[in-house]
Amino acid sequence: MAGKKKQKAPLSREALELVAQRFKALADPTRLALLQALFEGERTVQELCEATGTNQANASKHLALLTDQGLLARRKDGLFVRYRIDDPTVHALCELVCGSLARRFEAVRAHLVPED
Amino acid sequence: MAGKKKQKAPLSREALELVAQRFKALADPTRLALLQALFEGERTVQELCEATGTNQANASKHLALLTDQGLLARRKDGLFVRYRIDDPTVHALCELVCGSLARRFEAVRAHLVPED
DNA sequence: TGACTATATTCGCATGCGGTGATATAGTCA
DNA sequence: TGACTATATCACCGCATGCGAATATAGTCA
Numbered sequence: 198m199a200g201k202k203k204q205k206a207p208l209s210r211e212a213l214e215l216v217a218q219r220f221k222a223l224a225d226p227t228r229l230a231l232l233q234a235l236f237e238g239e240r241t242v243q244e245l246c247e248a249t250g251t252n253q254a255n256a257s258k259h260l261a262l263l264t265d266q267g268l269l270a271r272r273k274d275g276l277f278v279r280y281r282i283d284d285p286t287v288h289a290l291c292e293l294v295c296g297s298l299a300r301r302f303e304a305v306r307a308h309l310v311p312e313d
Numbered sequence: 314m315a316g317k318k319k320q321k322a323p324l325s326r327e328a329l330e331l332v333a334q335r336f337k338a339l340a341d342p343t344r345l346a347l348l349q350a351l352f353e354g355e356r357t358v359q360e361l362c363e364a365t366g367t368n369q370a371n372a373s374k375h376l377a378l379l380t381d382q383g384l385l386a387r388r389k390d391g392l393f394v395r396y397r398i399d400d401p402t403v404h405a406l407c408e409l410v411c412g413s414l415a416r417r418f419e420a421v422r423a424h425l426v427p428e429d
Numbered sequence: 430t431g432a433c434t435a436t437a438t439t440c441g442c443a444t445g446c447g448g449t450g451a452t453a454t455a456g457t458c459a
Numbered sequence: 460t461g462a463c464t465a466t467a468t469c470a471c472c473g474c475a476t477g478c479g480a481a482t483a484t485a486g487t488c489a
Contacts, residue, residue, distance in 0.1 A: 217339070230329055242465070357435080
């Protein structure tokens with residue numbers, strides 16, 4: 198995106214919509230739970246359902262969205278379909294957000310908890 | 314988030330919801346346009362409206378959401394309110410996504426455009 | 430103090446999205 | 460080939476969200 202350091206052309210509305218879609222893919226707790234399980238390694242749908250407490254239909258839908266967005270890849274393995282993380286930025290994005298939230302809530306906690 | 318390198322406890326549903334909310338704040342093209350303008354520096358609401366083609370009411374609402382999420386900070390300046398980026402991870406997040414999308418579409422372009 | 434400007438908030442509407450139950454599709458095996 | 464298992468897809472529903480118009484609130488100035 199434009200700004201901050203190098204002078205780049207601002208992103209068009211179309212490009213911003215693509216960026217927004219990418220963030221939207223991550224903007225759901227169920228999908229984040231699936232991703233969290235997948236950070237551990239490739240998993241079948243069933244394994245993901247067990248790991249996240251999601252039902253099969255719902256998991257399939259979310260997995261399809263993440264795959265369409267290019268974040269996951271899938272492969273058939275007999276009866277099974279195995280999903281894996283396909284875009285390394287996913288983990289980095291989550292880490293950035295977690296770090297930011299941790300700092301934010303640490304600042305709030307420090308404000309509320311009296312210093313001994 | 315859990316996985317990938319160090320073994321951390323998986324995030325609770327509550328934590329995942331907070332992470333999702335943060336991504337959701339970024340999952341809208343109008344809000345991304347506002348952020349893009351703010352990457353250039355502090356701006357009033359009117360300046361942001363002009364930069365992004367958003368009407369005042371809509372901009373105010375989006376700015377409030379971004380501020381509530383801790384991404385922006387604001388200060389009164391007479392009649393004016395000036396907004397600025399308050400969380401440095403915002404720019405990093407956008408850059409990560411832009412990089413990922415650029416690679417993705419470069420790969421598609423390379424696939425479709427014949428090599429001379 | 431009233432007129433004006435800047436901004437925040439409210440309200441109504443339309444669209445989008447996540448979850449669930451049901452069904453379709455695909456692969457394996459006896 | 461039918462039974463079974465794994466997964467994708469469909470249809471429906473209720474809730475969430477973005478937009479624009481209208482209104483409320485805040486600050487400045489003559």
